[in-house]
Amino acid sequence: MTPRPAHEAPLLSVRGLRKSFGDAVVLDDVHLDVQPGECVVLIGASGSGKSTLLRCVNLLEQVDDGVITLAGRDITDPRVDADEVRARMGIVFQAYNLFPHLTVLDNVTLAPRRVHKVPRAEAESRALAMLERVGLADRARARPDDLSGGQQQRVAIARAMVNSPQLLLLDEVTSALDPELVGEVLDLLRDLREEGMTMILSTHEMGFARNVADTVCFLDGGRVLEQGPPSEVLGSPREPRTRQFLSRLVS
């Protein structure tokens, strides 16, 4: 099932990924390809393994089996420097995870300055440009606690984007937000998508998934049960489990 012509080499490729916590198998033989510029949306019930999959891709979890390659390189190889791999990806968490003791600007410049050794002035001008991009340049000196949830999440996205990552991972970035704040974050993601950012995101916003996804991936009990363009997976799902999941969301 390869709906789009795979003429390009995938940027990210997940093969036979398995992850368990103790006896619980959380990811079981997961396969996934992400082309450059593609937007893959992970859907599935709570506990189906979406976060774990994203954390495995970001090497925050050690996989139990399978191979993940980024731009052709096996990043699950223990000889690979995980920090160096992570520096080329951005990840945004549901709970923002901004550093409360740092200003917005310092949150965004922390990695450029400490990891990528960018001089302060340049890091700050890049960070300010990024904050401008997410519409928060005027709050650069504020502390995260002084911002609304939607603003905090936009800062978190700016923080993940400032290093020009090859791949952006977003884990239910709107789930902790008040409904009226969800829109501003989704609009931002839609813009990033237009600009050709490669991303994998998990969400419960089906309307948004239909809108931005090139590929929708339905996870169920740690397995990819169905994947394809949103019109197929969300429009006319083949699997009964997918239909069941979608109908429960709608009602």
Next chain:
Amino acid sequence: MPSGAWAPSPVELERRAYRRSRTARSAAVSAVSTVVVLGILAWLITHSEGWPRVQETFFSWDKAVHSFPAVLKGLWLNIRLMLICGVSILALGLTLAIMRTLRGPIFFPLRLLSTVYVDLFRGLPLLLLLLLLGLGVPALRLANVPTELAFWGAVAIVLSYSAYVAEVFRAGIESVHPSQRAASRALGLSNGQTLRHVVLPQAVRRVTPPLMNDFVSLQKDSGLIAVLGATDAIRAAQIETASDFNYTPYVVAGVLFLCLTIPMARLTDHVARKQGWHGAGGPL
């Protein structure tokens, strides 16, 4: 493929073999570097000019064997002291902490009392407290008051430590998020019930590692009552050294204290690690 039938792929097996070899390598490196460092230290010490004399006065095996029973008997006093003091310190410290966190004007005297107590006994050196109480109170010749040296030593230790422990408890109580109190009050629990069933259990869990750390410290400081002349391990060792100016009994006492404090320190690490695992909540 049913998950029960899963067997690691060759790639995974190779990764595991590599990780194992890395683990083995780090273990070997740390073993070698430990042996080298200790070896150099041992060589430096045993080849120093004064070593033969030090060996004789501090590490005489015969003297150690000879003094061991007396020092051990003294240690029994330390052990009883630290247990009794430990329990009293916890009770008093917790009471002081609760007194200090009570809200409302009615409780002002209690808050004041607790604050003054903590300021006073945390500010005085333990040794000074020991001398004042241990030598001063018995001299008053009060009726119906114990005159035993160890008793007043214990009182001094409890006064000083409870002031510290009260602050640890207070920090724990104040670290419980206000939303927890709000949730509890919203369920209809009274202020006291909230404290008893919601705030304190969380606070106590959180401060257990630092409290255990204080207990390790208490184990050692129980030896300070030797200055009053109570025959604890240190005083017993001192008596043993008096006959021939061989200081080996002090080393014996030191080793015995380590036998008490090191297991406690490891237990503290263990508890702290376990809590770190549970405490690091928050969705990712």
